[in-house]
Amino acid sequence: MLRGPGIEVPDAFRGHTAIAAVRASTSMRAYMTADTAELSKWRGTFDVVSVGQVLHVWDWSGQAAAAQTLVSLAKAKPGSMIIGHQMGSSVPGERPFPSPKQLVHFRHDERTVREFWDEVGERTGSEWEVTTSRFSSEAFKQNKDHWAVKSDPGELFMIAFCATRL
Numbered sequence: 001m002l003r004g005p006g007i008e009v010p011d012a013f014r015g016h017t018a019i020a021a022v023r024a025s026t027s028m029r030a031y032m033t034a035d036t037a038e039l040s041k042w043r044g045t046f047d048v049v050s051v052g053q054v055l056h057v058w059d060w061s062g063q064a065a066a067a068q069t070l071v072s073l074a075k076a077k078p079g080s081m082i083i084g085h086q087m088g089s090s091v092p093g094e095r096p097f098p099s100p101k102q103l104v105h106f107r108h109d110e111r112t113v114r115e116f117w118d119e120v121g122e123r124t125g126s127e128w129e130v131t132t133s134r135f136s137s138e139a140f141k142q143n144k145d146h147w148a149v150k151s152d153p154g155e156l157f158m159i160a161f162c163a164t165r166l
Contacts, residue, residue: 043072049082056086060106067120080165091154117163128163
């Protein structure tokens with residue numbers, strides 16, 4: 001069953017319990033990194049946690065804080081997964097994120113995604129096997145004047161990841 005705040009979809013993921021990703025917004029930053037009653041009721045209940053286009057809105061430390069929340073939502077058993085995709089770069093690192101608060105965000109490549117999940121594992125006392133794959137974004141190819149493209153010294157792509165708990 002796919003469950004989440006306001007979501008009930010039976011038999012998604014072949015009967016496994018999963019959570020749908022929360023839409024990226026300013027309030028989501030607080031939601032993903034706070035210990036709230038809303039999140040507490042979901043702790044340790046999901047086989048699969050899916051988070052698409054969310055983590056890249058933070059810098060490394062913000063992503064790690066959010067990932068710790070994701071780990072807490074997953075069942076503490078081998079085979080639980082956290083899956084997602086986000087903007088990546090062939091030159092990983094922090095980039096400006098246009099906003100009134102002048103934020104920065106971290107763009108990963110395959111190596112830094114694995115390093116990131118190693119760090120999250122250390123922070124949470126868990127261990128993760130991580131696989132990644134790049135896929136193309138036509139939006140990046142077609143819009144060379146977009147802020148994301150102009151602010152990156154490397155090639156932009158989408159990077160999918162699957163972190164499986166060992």
